[in-house]
Amino acid sequence: MQAYSTAHLSLDLPEGHPFPLYKYRGVAEALKGLVPVLPAPEVPREALFLAHEASYLEKLFREGLSRQESLRLGLPFSPGLLKRALHAAGGTLMAAEDALRTGLGLNLAGGTHHAFPDRAEGYSLFNDVAVAVRWLRAKGFWGRVLVVDLDAHQGNGTAFFFRDDPTVYTLSLHGERNYPLKKEKGDLDVGLPDGVGDEAYLRALDEALEKAEAFRPHLVFYNAGVDVLKGDRFGRLALSPEGVKRRDARVFRLVRALGVPLVVVMGGGYNRDPRLTVEAHAATYRLALSSLA
Numbered sequence: 001m002q003a004y005s006t007a008h009l010s011l012d013l014p015e016g017h018p019f020p021l022y023k024y025r026g027v028a029e030a031l032k033g034l035v036p037v038l039p040a041p042e043v044p045r046e047a048l049f050l051a052h053e054a055s056y057l058e059k060l061f062r063e064g065l066s067r068q069e070s071l072r073l074g075l076p077f078s079p080g081l082l083k084r085a086l087h088a089a090g091g092t093l094m095a096a097e098d099a100l101r102t103g104l105g106l107n108l109a110g111g112t113h114h115a116f117p118d119r120a121e122g123y124s125l126f127n128d129v130a131v132a133v134r135w136l137r138a139k140g141f142w143g144r145v146l147v148v149d150l151d152a153h154q155g156n157g158t159a160f161f162f163r164d165d166p167t168v169y170t171l172s173l174h175g176e177r178n179y180p181l182k183k184e185k186g187d188l189d190v191g192l193p194d195g196v197g198d199e200a201y202l203r204a205l206d207e208a209l210e211k212a213e214a215f216r217p218h219l220v221f222y223n224a225g226v227d228v229l230k231g232d233r234f235g236r237l238a239l240s241p242e243g244v245k246r247r248d249a250r251v252f253r254l255v256r257a258l259g260v261p262l263v264v265v266m267g268g269g270y271n272r273d274p275r276l277t278v279e280a281h282a283a284t285y286r287l288a289l290s291s292l293a
Contacts, residue, residue: 040091143218151225198243225267
């Protein structure tokens with residue numbers, strides 16, 4: 001059992017930029033001694049071309065993003081940003097292969113669910129889950145895939161990728177009035193009002209997971225964003241740390257009941273208290289290990 005991390009990669013950002021670079025190193029440090037944390041490898045280029053449009057990738061590798069495209073992404077384009085995105089997607093791909101082999105795969109990055117086949121959005125240059133699924137398909141895995149996306153924001157890119165694929169079921173529980181303003185249609189989208197706390201959130205999640213269970217997947221991807229915590233800069237929900245643990249426990253209980261492999265990716269987390277973000281992410285991985293490893 002191992003986890004993959006992009007903590008070894010640097011990124012130059014403007015002073016005061018809200019991207020939480022600190023959390024990748026913080027979570028890796030928090031899990032030391034519990035699981036080997038390996039540098040995430042760069043994703044194979046051929047895997048990217050299985051998911052993203054060739055024109056987008058060729059432009060990205062040749063000249064990067066324009067200023068307008070960078071604004072849509074929310075990050076200034078740089079070679080360092082591209083490198084991080086390549087390694088984050090590589091971590092999810094490796095975690096998916098680990099999951100099929102051992103039952104559990106962990107990427108301490110990824111969950112970049114706003115990327116579309118032809119464009120970057122919302123801190124997401126590549127859609128790592130879509131890339132991993134298409135890679136597994138190319139390698140001969142044709143089981144049904146469930147994507148449980150519990151980031152505070154709808155996984156619009158992921159929903160778009162798989163909207164015509166009956167072998168992939170996308171579940172997104174998110175803030176209805178939060179980013180992205182234009183939601184894509186997934187298989188099950190549950191929009192929540194601002195300020196939802198533990199009990200209302202967990203009731204909605206129980207209903208959603210019950211519906212998703214009927215899909216009978218052979219593999220589950222879990223986007224475990226902790227931007228659902230109260231005090232997050234972008235999440236607009238109000239879960240407590242204990243509520244997030246109860247959320248995770250429900251997902252892991254479903255996976256155990258189904259008896260299928262699980263891939264956990266990090267997703268968002270931008271709390272005004274950085275320690276809360278790091279500890280909440282680390283708690284998710286700890287619980288996955290204790291529940292499923």
